[in-house]
Amino acid sequence: MVIAGGGPAGRALARACARRGLVTVLIDPAPARRWRATYGLWADELPSLPGNAVACAPSTTLAFGTAPHVLDRRYLVVDNAGLRTWLDGGYDVVAGTVSGVDHGGQGSSVRLEDGRVLAAGLYFDASGARPRGDRYEQTAFGAVLPAEDALRLVDSPDTAVFMDWRGSEQGFLYVLPLGDGAVLVEETSLARKPGLPLELLAARLRARLKAVGLTSRGREERVRIVLDVPVPRRGRTVPFGAAAGLVHPATGYSVATSVRLAEPVADAVARSWERGPGAAAAAAHGALWPASARTVHGLRRHGLRALCGMPSEMVPVFFDLFFTLPIPLQRAFTSGREDAPATVEAMSALFRIAPWKVRKHLIGWRALRRSR
Known part of the structure; x- marks a missing residue:
């Protein structure tokens, strides 16, 4: 396995592959560089996160639309050094940047900017999503x-x-x-x-x-x-993390999802490897994007477009309504990646309680409820 990208997603996948006996190489442009971003997540999204990877567990989490809301859900701030320590080990790290990939029948050739070429049975791109003018x-x-x-x-x-x-x-x-x-x-x-x-x-x-x-x-x-990355097409390069559209289109969160999905993706690759690189790539894509996850991703992108179409003065009102929903429905929309019925229920519940001035911007959500 050759994995491009040394952030949390790439290292989680590298660790998961290595633990299944797959020879794994991680390509990182700057392996010694500290992770500077601040990562937060809901504790129920990643229950396996060890204590030394938690910098802070706030006693209270609040949200304000036009009024305060206490969120009865445990929020964690990640300790980047602890997270990295947890995800390190079992794989080789190569300093470099990928300039191109050539796929053949028996594997792939990964070219680096300095001229080196790495032979890969399967290539994953965990190097992040590139900003584009046509994406939110x-x-x-x-x-x-x-x-x-x-x-x-x-x-x-x-x-x-x-x-x-x-x-x-x-x-x-x-x-x-x-x-x-x-x-x-x-x-x-x-x-x-x-x-x-x-x-x-x-x-x-x-x-x-x-x-x-x-x-x-x-x-x-x-x-x-x-935010607005579509489900990637199947191919011999397998995107992972933000490159694979694992960022929640409406919240921007992805770290917990990427770390959690590394295990089933590695399982799928290990089970299918004897059938060849093409089968392994298809299995990895299938583990990332079962039909239920594709449905939920479409619903979330629909929610993003509806939210962005609201007049700015309506947005705080919208969030006031969202944070009055029961916690299970809030969790369904923010974290239920493969639970389409619960996602639809959360969206339709919000539509039901919204005043007309908000509801008219969510009119498509009523159709979602009817088609469920």
């Missing part, structure tokens, strides 16, 4: 503040704010304790095509901080997530 993106600009400064934005340094639309219809504030006496505050644009420029989000964050007497004086974080 979520962008964000964040600053890391001392916890005492963040108390001007939240009541407790142990509180996570999943999203806060108060005071703005153009974007929301994300507040996340990091477990080391610091807090990440991030100005986030939900979804745009293309995403809002980071410079604009940085200016909004600095203005928000200035309004409560704060200035950004710590580490900064820049985020650009491609």
Whole structure:
């Protein structure tokens, strides 16, 4: 196995393949580089995550549309070093960048920019989704503040704010304790095509901080997530992680999904390997995208387009409604990747309780309920 991309998705897949006795090579442009992004996830999405890969488990998670909502669901902030340690081992790492791949009957040749060529039985692309002008993106600009400064934005340094639309219809504030006496505050644009420029989000964050007497004086974080990736076509190159459309189109989350799916994908490859590379690639794609997952992905993309079509003043109202849904329905839409009936129920329940000013932008969701 040759896997391009040394982030959490690529390393999770490399570990899973190696543990099944598959000789595995991971290609990483900068193997020693630390992961700088801040990753959060719901604990029920990845119950196997070890304690040393958790930086912080906030005592309370809140969301604000126009009113506060306490989310009765455990949220975790990932310790990147611990996550990487958990995912490392059993495979070789090659420093380099893939420039091209040639597929043959017995395998593939993976060409690197420096001229080296690696022979591969099966090639996975876990190098991420490329920004394109015709795809929705979520962008964000964040600053890391001392916890005492963040108390001007939240009541407790142990509180996570999943999203806060108060005071703005153009974007929301994300507040996340990091477990080391610091807090990440991030100005986030939900979804745009293309995403809002980071410079604009940085200016909004600095203005928000200035309004409560704060200035950004710590580490900064820049985020650009491609949301609207379709289910990839079957082929000899098997995309994985964000490259495979595993980013949730409406939330931007993907790490827990990618790490969790590494195991069944590796199982599928190991079971089918004796039938040849083509069969192994088809099996990997099938493990990633069963019919139920393709259906849910289509529903989520439909939800993304409906949300992006709303007037900006309606978006906080929409989220007020969403966070009044029972937690199982919230979980179904955010995490039920292969549960189409529950996803439809969540969407139709939201449609039923929405006032007409919101409902008219969700009119297609009623059709989804009727066709279930």
